Amino acid sequence: MKKLGFIGMGNMASAILLGAVKSGFLKGEETVAYDTNAFKLDKLNKECGMAKAGSVQEVIENSEIILLAIKPKIVEGVLSESREALKGKTLLSIAAGWQYSRLRRLVDSSTHICAIMPNTPAMVGAGMTIIEATNDLTPKELIFTRKLFKSLGEVEELSSDLMGIGGTLSGCGPAWIFMVIEALADGAVYHGLPRDIAYKLASQTVIGSGKMVLDTKQHPGKLKDDVCSPGGITIRGVKALEEGGLRIAMMNAVDAAFKKPD
Numbered sequence: 001m002k003k004l005g006f007i008g009m010g011n012m013a014s015a016i017l018l019g020a021v022k023s024g025f026l027k028g029e030e031t032v033a034y035d036t037n038a039f040k041l042d043k044l045n046k047e048c049g050m051a052k053a054g055s056v057q058e059v060i061e062n063s064e065i066i067l068l069a070i071k072p073k074i075v076e077g078v079l080s081e082s083r084e085a086l087k088g089k090t091l092l093s094i095a096a097g098w099q100y101s102r103l104r105r106l107v108d109s110s111t112h113i114c115a116i117m118p119n120t121p122a123m124v125g126a127g128m129t130i131i132e133a134t135n136d137l138t139p140k141e142l143i144f145t146r147k148l149f150k151s152l153g154e155v156e157e158l159s160s161d162l163m164g165i166g167g168t169l170s171g172c173g174p175a176w177i178f179m180v181i182e183a184l185a186d187g188a189v190y191h192g193l194p195r196d197i198a199y200k201l202a203s204q205t206v207i208g209s210g211k212m213v214l215d216t217k218q219h220p221g222k223l224k225d226d227v228c229s230p231g232g233i234t235i236r237g238v239k240a241l242e243e244g245g246l247r248i249a250m251m252n253a254v255d256a257a258f259k260k261p262d
């Protein structure tokens, strides 16, 4: 029996698998996965020793805990087809928009379920994962789940009413921050900085700024003020960002992602 089985081995599942193997929490051989795309299974089998399954059913039968990592719109079909096989089993789902109450309706009462929202920085041990506080996990299963995601970064447990918006911020957020990094780098490349150096400078600046907010617990506005020397150059950039609508653009991004129906 494998410790963790994956249904779907796309971008997010492979980030979780590779992150957990890299951190030493799991060995590739302790995992199994099924994906309709056999190339993805072959690649990860070669990369970390993860076992390949030939069907969803095979993953369910051979795993202590199953992680559902398929697109939200096919969750209903896959869970309905697997209802019998999932009886008495434990299922973690990372599908956006699928929280406990919605999943509960599709599975048997003997199936333990838990909704989780990870993010791709899990791949490098800097993930942010949200676990829905309402779930059916036994204490042992909850400990395993917390440890798995803790091995990939930070973990927060949120009530069902905050799960959706919290998951939107940290689940989608990396894409928006990658855009910020790309744009900052473009600004410097425009003035002649080599591209690779520009990405390094921009990325480390994002990491350092986030770390300052977390470590100092100071308001981000105060930390921003500390960089803006009166009459200096940073405040000129702040004016340019306000003119460009940075704040409202960021707020609208969260709002747009949160509102999308499945």
Ligand SMILES: NC(=O)C1=CN([C@@H]2O[C@H](COP(=O)(O)OP(=O)(O)OC[C@H]3O[C@@H](n4cnc5c(N)ncnc54)[C@H](O)[C@@H]3O)[C@@H](O)[C@H]2O)C=CC1
Pocket (backbone or CB within 6 Å): 007, 008, 009, 010, 011, 012, 013, 034, 035, 036, 037, 040, 056, 069, 070, 071, 072, 074, 078, 094, 095, 096, 117, 118, 119, 120, 171, 172
């Ligand atoms: N990509 C991200 O940053 C995050 C994704 N998620 C959630 O993770 C889930 C997967 O998203 P991604 O990894 O981005 O998508 P993806 O498209 O990279 O992965 C989905 C995988 O499912 C496979 N698949 C399709 N039908 C299947 C079936 N019947 N049985 C088994 N595998 C099947 C596909 O071949 C693909 O490899 C989604 O529900 C998404 O909401 C959650 C948090 C962050």
Ligand SMILES: O=C(O)[C@@H]1CCC=N1
Pocket (backbone or CB within 6 Å): 096, 171, 172
């Ligand atoms: O874009 C998506 O739908 C998924 C959910 C959170 C991050 N990626």
